[in-house]
């Protein structure tokens with residue numbers, strides 16, 4: 726496993742609680758849209774074992790041509806030790822990234838794509854939307870639905886409706902309206918549904934999609950195969966039987 730040490734080159738205050746840390750691209754480091762990485766703070770590998778308290782999974786919120794690796798995260802006043810240390814870092818400080826992988830690249834299958842997220846989950850989708858804006862080949866349209874009660878929408882220069890580009894950005898401020906809307910979007914029986922958020926959020930979304938007849942192969946989760954199978958089979962028991970009998 727290669728650990729890339731790099732430096733923070735800019736810190737963007739996206740909203741009151743959300744920051745994007747832009748990191749220099751280390752030589753040889755590449756990624757594609759929808760990637761996540763292991764983001765680690767100095768000292769994480771100082772002992773015999775890696776200190777997990779200094780490592781977090783983070784999506785990369787930029788595309789390679791932007792020439793910086795973007796890490797977007799919410800830092801509340803009451804936060805973990807990891808976020809507390811991160812919040813004190815400055816431009817020029819060192820951080821590490823490793824084990825980078827995309828489970829959710831943009832599918833170009835001539836279908837409608839739905840991006841379902843909550844709050845800062847939008848960070849995972851920013852590069853998918855940018856990729857689509859740069860080349861819409863074989864994607865019919867994209868509709869992003871995000872729950873955000875702050876009214877302080879993230880990435881509002883990019884994640885904004887653009888009918889001429891067949892892109893809709895929709896924000897709702899509560900879960901009831903959100904799941905009503907998911908139900909409505911799932912009337913598209915041939916769509917591809919990306920979901921980003923906590924496991925609880927993924928399960929709740931999948932339950933709504935399942936009840937509308939959406940099949941697991943239409944659902945994209947930011948999970949490796951094992952984690953995905955576990956979650957999907959908890960919502961689609963028949964999938965569980967398929968996995969078990971394989």
Ligand SMILES: Cc1cc2nc3c(=O)[nH]c(=O)nc-3n(C[C@H](O)[C@H](O)[C@H](O)COP(=O)(O)OP(=O)(O)OC[C@H]3O[C@@H](n4cnc5c(N)ncnc54)[C@H](O)[C@@H]3O)c2cc1C
Pocket residue numbers: 761781782783784785796797798799800801803804805806807808845848849947
């Ligand atoms: C594939 C993948 C991609 C991910 N991508 C991203 C991403 O792009 N951006 C991102 O932000 N996260 C991302 N995550 C989640 C990330 O890894 C962290 O789990 C998440 O940011 C929470 O961080 P934290 O544990 O440092 O807790 P915090 O964010 O600090 O806290 C979590 C919650 O607990 C509360 N809390 C924490 N400590 C205290 C305390 N001492 N007292 C009271 N309340 C407290 C906080 O207020 C907050 O509500 C991703 C996860 C995965 C698996």
